[in-house]
Every structure is written in structure tokens, then in C-alpha cells.
Amino acid sequence: MPTVRPATLADAAAWADVVTACSPYLVQDLASTEHGMRTEPAAVRRVVAEQDGRVVGVGRLHADPGEEHVTMMLMVAPEHRHAGVGAALLTDQLPAAAATGSTTVRSIVEDDDDSRAAAAAWGFTLTRRFAMSMVDPRTVVAAAPPDGVRLLPLSDLPPRVIWHALSAVMRDDPSGLSTPMTFGEFQDQWADPRMRPAVGRAVLVDGELAALSVLGVAGERAWSDMTGTLPAYRGRGFARLAKQHTLVAAAGAGVTRAMAGNDDANAPMVAVNRSLGYAVFAHAALGVRALP
Template sequence: MTRLVAVRQAVGDDAEAVAAVRRAVYSYKAMSAAATRHVMTVAAPAERFLPLVAEVDGQVVGWGAAGLSVWTSEPGESHLTIFVHPDHRKQGIGSQLAERLHQHLTEVGAIRVRAFVHPDGLEFARNLGYDGARQMHFAGVELTSLPEPPETPAGIELRSFDEVDPRAAYTADTITALDEPTDAPMDSIEYDRWLAEIWDSPSMDKSLSIAAMAGDEMAAFTIVETDGDRMWSGMTGTIPAYRGRGLAKLVKSVALRRAAAAGITSAYTSNDDENGPMLAVNNWLGYRRVQTELGLLRTLDN
């Protein structure tokens, strides 16, 4: 039986269906329908963000999105994401999404496009011209048995994000982002865009996100994003002047305990191969690897 496949631009009302497909593909990630809608509707104009959905007989079964990377000073950087429900693969849906998105990126001046794929999607990506071997590891932990948090050092006060100035959080986030293992530096993050995309995102639970404050300065932090009874660690970082004092371990362990008390049962996170210190923290907390994705790069023909 021939099934009708349609690819169209996504709208906010697609968020629930897209989030459901995402959960089917990425059981180890947590993004609510509200957060999905936020991603669709709050992109910066300069990003030239294009979100697409693929429908089979009127049912959303795939997602594709691409845009220019506006948080780096490197010109021509872009990003692309595609996922298709497991029940609808090998039908050309991913290829249709990729064709539309690559055409869009070429039209808006992208030079390099980055994407992450499951190992079983590597051949598909290679056939589209992607290459590279960067590994991103994903891990999860059930919040039933957590180690005791380290002692809070003298001069440090723990606060939840609903008790801190967003400017302090922005400063800490942008400083630590410079050390994130990546092919393009995250060195051009404007405050207003950060406020709209990160601080005001419905995925961030400010009551569970924890900061280690040294006076008015945020020395370390961990951002918690929630989806029902699951959570995702959006970012954990320590600014250089306060490293080596165990603050990342402290804030993340406290955040997980507060999440467990709030009814969260499972936590997930990701780490680049090169981020040894954070891998050590997550291993101590009991995270166990559940998936590895491959970071790939394609140069576009303009």
C-alpha cells in the first residue's frame, strides 16, 4: 500500500507530536512538548532557523531542523538535526528532510554543517557527504541511590536558579562555554538571545538548577531541564578561578538529590570524549553509558 509522505514547515502546534517522536528515537534525552515548542518559535532571526516535520498519512513521523550557528564568531557555521520514528525508517523520509535542509542552508550562506547521528545512521550520513569521528557519550542514572554530596567549601553558598540574578548565570555560562569541546568556539553569545533561548526556556527548572555562589559571582552551576519524571543536565560548569575545588561535583550531586525529592526518577546527561573531569563526576554519581552518538561535519557547495 502506497503511503503519502509530506514534508512541511513545522508550527508550534506540532510540538506535542514532535516531542513524542523524539522520545521514541532518543529514550535517553528529555525534552518536553513545551520546550519543543520553544525551540520552534524562539530562534534568533539571524539563525535563519528552518524547522520541518514529515507526515505519513497526516501523522507526524519525522523532524528536521537547520540553521546558522549564531553563538560562534566563525562565519558560515551551521547545524542540522534529523530524526525519524523507528517504525517509518528506510522509506526515504530522512533523505527528503536532508535535501530540503541542505538547500536551505546553502541559500542562507552556510559553509559547514554539523550534525550528530546514531551509529546505525552513520552510513546514511556518509552517503550525504558527512565525515568525522567526534564521539558524544550519553549516560543515565536512576535517582534511587545517590552518594552523599561533598561538603560546601568556606565562602561558597548554594542557591537555586530562582534565587540568582540571570546576569550572573549568563556570565558563568558564557565563560565556561568557551571550554566546551567543539569544532567551533561558542564565543559570541549575546545576553538578550541567551535570556530568550536559555533562561526563559520552559525546559529549565530554576528550582532544581543549582549555583555555587561566591558572593555575587557564580563560581559553578548545573542547569536542570525536566520532562515529567525525567531530567536532563543542560550544562554543568565551573569558571576557571574556582576549578579544582570540587564545585561541579557539589552542585550536580545536590541538584540530583533535590530532583529525586521532587519526584524525578531518571536523570540523563552527555559528555564529549575530551571532557575527562566531567566524565569522572558523572561516574561518581552513578551514571552509566546508554548510547554514543557521532559528531559529523559536511562542507556545503555554494
Template sequence: MTVIVRDLRPGTGADVEAFARVRRLALPYLVSTPESVAHTIAHAHPDAHFRPLVAELDGEIVGTAQVGIAHDSTEPGQGYLNVYVDPRRTGHGAGSLLVRVAEEHLATHGATTLFTWVLDEPANRAFAERHGYRPSRSAHFLGLDLANGALPPLRTPPPGVELRTAADFADDPRPMFVLDAETTADEPSDVPVEFTDYDAWIAETWQHPLLDHALTSVVLVDGRPAAFSAAYTDGATWYASAMTGTARAFRGRGLAKLAKNDSLHRARAAGYTDAVTGNDAGNGPMLAINKWFGYEIRATEVRHVRRLG
């Protein structure tokens, strides 16, 4: 059996569909569609040097890698490679070859520190460590049976507080950009991120095909966006909380719960049956909120790091 690694051909529907399929098989808690894969490739920032790779085993795509530079990080030289192999097709060297090609690409573009997410399972962690990666922080994937689960009842917002949706900001999304930038900057992470490019955010985030503007809930306090819960959907059954956050000046008032509960109730009414989300293992407040909703941990990933040179 022969394994080769090559660049994904974005104009080839079969390539894009296989890329999304492998990701779903390897990590079903990440919502991925051919449209979302194609969008990410088309709108990647030039400074990210984004390179999607596929591994073929005798002509069949069995592995993928998302590779790039964290151009929006406050620290230079941060690279990432996230490798996924079809669980039914492991043991043929596809993962190792993807790692090698990805590392060569990142080193060429100035990366000095490489980050990768690895499922917290013995074989996966051993694979990462054999390639020189060492464990860092961890994160959980959580799931909720949206069709049959008992969501907390909706509550009436207090005076001065209003529930809206992202669709209400279609004419001017900048207030959503400001809120997203502030909350993302405060997320626990090995790679600190700072959103400063509004046009890039519009292309990469606001216009992302998975982002459901009608199901993304926004809490306004005295007319100002104060909290939100962003909804990713696959148009069929899967609903994912892409980001839930509150502006610093409004934290501690239960606004994130208000936004997420509103979004979950409307997602269930729209026919979505499976809800997923992800949390840094050290983000106690958000883990507590998700437990309150009835989410349960389904899997854990461990971020691994390798220093070059």
C-alpha cells in the same frame, strides 16, 4: 506510500506534539516536550534562520529536523541539521528528503559547513556517509536510576562557599549569564560558541520551559557565582543535566561535583526518577565526575560534517 516534507506549523498543537513525540522515540535520552519545542521556535534568534521541518508519511508525521545557522559561533558559515525519524517508520525515504530540504535551506543562508549528530549505529552512520557526511567527534548519553541509585552523600560546603539555586537570581540573572558564557566557551566542540547577547540568552535559555530554576544549583565563592549545574525537567519523571561548569578561576576545587550532587539530591526528593546527561567523549574530567555519581553510558552519538562547495 507518499512522503512529503513541510515546515512545522507552530500554531498547530498536533504538529508540536508530534515533533516532540518523534524526537523522544528516536532519541529517548533528550528531554523534549511540546512546550519546549514551541518555545525554541518562538524564541529562535533571527540570525539563526531556524527552520523546524516535519516529514509526513501518508499524512502521519514520522520525521523531524531542526535546521539552522550557528549564529553564536565565532566561525561564520556553520550550519546544523539534526534529523530524527520514528524508528518504526524508517525505510520510506523520510530521512533523505528531510536532509535534502534542510541542506537547500542552509545553503541559501550562507552555510559552508554542515554538522549533524548521528547515533553510533551501523545503519545511522551509513545513512550519513551516503549523504556526504564524514565522522568527527563523538559524545555519550549517560543515564542514572535516580529513584534507586546510591548518590554520594551531601557534604557541607567549605568556608566561604555557599550553595544557592538559580531561583535566587530571579531579580538579576546576569551573573548566571556571565558564568554560563564562560563555561560554554570552554566546552569541547566542533563549533566554538560565544555568548554575547544577554537578551537573547534570557529568552532562549533562562526562560526555557524545561529549565528548573529551583533544581538548578549554583555554588558561590565569597558571594560570586563560581560553578553551577543546570537542571532540565519534564515536570513528571525525567531530569536532565543541561550544563555543569565551573568558572576558570575556581576549577580544580570540586565545585562542579558539589553543585551537581546538590541538584541530584533535590531532584530525587522532588520525585524525579530518571536522570540523563550528555558528555563529549573527550571531556575526561566531566566523564569522571558522572562516573562518580553512578551514571552509565546508554548511547553514543557521532558528529558528522559535510563541507559545501
């Protein structure tokens, strides 16, 4: 049987390897994993499952203060599935999840037979559905902005301005997975090596920030962390413009696969991605289970 223990910084490489093997779209590497382990809030609980001295599964539990949900990630290396690794990780994490005072635990469930069967066996009900899509950014051509509109790299803006904008737009994510951050938490995330402020783009209208697109990059892969328009500027195509120019900048930085995940109910962003050439290549669902 696998042994479950707290994760340490020495496990970062193995953690990144398991995540990469399990997910075709999560953009994470050693440097990003190490940064997360060093800076994430104390409310985060990471554990690993070992078999014969090798890390074969990982688990991460995160409870935001005041939230009714606690978020859990469980991943088992494909060649070690059906051996009780996932069950061991879940058994270890559930008491910690219940101790937060939250009423439910939620987790992203991949759209494959193994993952769906495990989620059902562990008492999770699949609710919201997500589409994962991808585009080669080298195929995207940036349109010239209209009069009075400028595009700037996010690195040209003060971090606090970006934080305020993200706090405003993430409330509209229908999945409920985009939770508000304190400025300190944002600063930690902004310092993650996978974040590329010089690649992400902001749309300014008459000098005011109207929309932005944030990208995380690891090697030739990129993940769209957030694209959105502030409420006063919606309906004018600024989110598409920001993402379009971000993708062109990503191509210039060597990215060949730019990926995004969208709740099926997020019709405006699904339409933006489709117009930019994104094609769906995978699905996932939100699994929810009540806590005792």
C-alpha cells in the same frame, strides 16, 4: 513519497513524539517544543515530513551568525525508516544550509546501524564521539560544602549573572557545540518550561559565583544542560559539588533518570559524572559534511 513542509505550532505534539521515539536521552515535551517554536531565532528553520497526513520525520536547521558551521537535526520515526523520509528532509534543508554562507553542516548521529548508514550515504563523516550516561538521582547524597562556600538554587540569582557564567564556561566544551548566546537568547531559553532554575545549583565562594549546574526536566527525566566552573575557581571540586546538589534537588522534584552527554575529550566532566554514579548507556557521534 513523504511531503516536506515548514513546521507550525500545530505540529508541536507530533514533533515531540518523534523526538521521544528517536532518542532515549533528549528531554523534550510538548510544552518545551511549543516554547521553542515560539521563541527561537529567525535563523532557525524547522520542517516536518508527512506521510498519509501524519508527521513521520522532523528537521531543524540553525545557523549562528558568523559561524562556519550550520547545525542540522534530522529524525525519522523508527517505524517509517528506509522509506526515503530522511533523504527528503535532507534534500529540503541542504539548499537552506548552503544559503547561510556556512562551509559545513554538522549533525549528531546516533550510534545505531540505521543512523550510521544513513549518515554515510548522505556524505557525512563521523568525527567527535559522545558518551551518554545516566544516574538515578535518588542514589546521590550531597556533601556538606566547605567553610566559606554556599550553595543556592539558580532561581535565587539574577539571570544576567547566570548568563555571564555560562558564557564563560561553555567556551571550554571541546565539542564546539556549546555556542555563545546573546542575553536575549538566554532569556528565551531560561523561560523554557523544561528549565528548572529552582533545581539547578550555584556554588558561591565568599559570595562570588564559582560554579553552577543547569538541569532541564520533563516528567521523571532530566538532562544536564551545562555544568562548569569559572576559570579562577577550577581544581577545587566545585563543579562536582554543584552537580551533586543539583541531582539531590532533582530527586526531590520527582526525577528518576538524570542523563548527560559528554564529548570523549571532556575528561574532567566525564570523571565528575563517573564519581557521581553515572553509567554510560549510549553513544553518538558528530557528523560533518561540506556544503557547496
